[in-house]
Amino acid sequence: MRLAVPMLVAWLSALAVASAQPAPRIVGGPGGGCIAGAVELPSDGPGYKTIRASRSWFWGHPDTVAALQLLGVRARAAGLPTLYVNDLSRPRGGPMVGVHSTHMLGLDADVWLDLEPKTATSAAERDAVEAASLVTPDGRGVQPGQWSVQHVTLLRLAAGLPGVDRILVNPAIKRQLCQTVQGDRGWLRTIRPWYGHGAHMHIHFRCPAGQDECRDQSPVPPGDGCDGSLDWWFAQLDLPPAPPAPPRKPPILPAACAGILAGQP
Template identity: 45%
Template sequence: MNRRLLLAPKAPALLLATWLTVGVAGSALATPWAQVKAPSEGPTQAIGGVANGCIAGAQALPAEGEGYVSIRRYRNRFYGHADLLHLVRDLARAQARRGPGLVMIGDLSQPRGGLMSSSHRSHQNGLDVDIWFLRAPSAATANRDTAHQPDPPSMVSADGEGVSALWGDDQQTLLKAAAVDPRVDRIFVNAAIKRELCASDGDKAWLHKLRPWFGHDAHFHVRLRCPHDSSECKQQAAIPAGDGCDDELDWWFSAEARTPAKKSAAPIPTRPEPVTLAACQPLLSTH
């Protein structure tokens, strides 16, 4: 998850808990996990949580496949659990059947997971993936336009109140396909996009998994449930019941949510990095 973070003092308790668990963008961190260039051998195991974990025996997502292209591969963040790779392929194939264009797949995890040096505090145990809303006409175009460049265009209007003219059936269909998949635990998406979907007619049960979060206007962040083969995976707390089209969503459009906290003269305390899990230590010592 990337982009700005604006935490209000009265933000719902669930959101604060999510921030502590999921993580945010920040300055570059010195992390040994970013120095690991290849996955470990052996069976695939998601270990720990999304913000303090790792992955053993990770699988690499190919650079291209039916209906998708993996972008920004210079980051070496295209590894994950087999369930995650299967999900990406399934979503991309479904979109390919709808028409031309490739789904752009962003960051998954590093070769052995763990903390990244930039952009994410989550994506650590091979169960997270960023998927761009805008499809690319070709793999060459996608790689050219996203290499060391700003994100693709936003799906949210300039005032942040609704969706932009780019939002359409293709984006909603892709998002819904991910949300209804039983492997998916939750999806982070801009609040304006969720509000647009809440205002639409028809079934809203699938909106339950859509969690509003800052940024996420050009892409959505998919997180899987802990796989059955990963006994040391730490499942995130369950999402509250309901479609989420309620007061919690309204808060994201309040003055409180949109007003950055005032700068203080006092130095901001440094949040200590979580201690590497014992089960993850061997993955660092054998690379």
């Protein structure tokens, strides 16, 4: 099957960047890790822009970067507005203290669900943009004036990316998909409910082939996820507020990460 020219260009661009880098090496798993040989997602590409780039958190495994570029190309081909891409990983992975408990391996990316036309162009404007949640204040549904069929298209495109393991969204977004998607529903298995995530989706990729020191998360359960496991999230909304959680402890990293993270900006 012949790739459309923009899709081919996106993949060749990512591969060209990767060829000039050391071979990638991912060490660790869901609880903590790092990456050597990460590549940086360009700040602009067909169908996407990065935001808050001053943090330099746009590094990932070459396969991750290539998949995000492909998402931008496919989103544009589907008639979607330009996407905002936020955090991937730091240049050598490792913890993002106080922000993310994941994003350490170069296998994660946050893509905003904002499908309004994008007006921020300068670095200062991109650093200042704020995301609007698609979820109602009570957490039980999506905002009728904001949710659209384009969001379904975007999530379906993301679920079909090569190497994708799971995509985290707010439980209300997952329920909206369960209630409205017709026809092929197999891709809904990839869309998983999680705390927050009302304004963006968190795309997590599997460990690439050959990365023997990389540990994947537990497999996603079979089925489309539109069952009692989804109902659990909404039952929690009826419970009294939980006491504040204690501060998160720093992750315990594999010993090999000490050398990889040395000199991390």
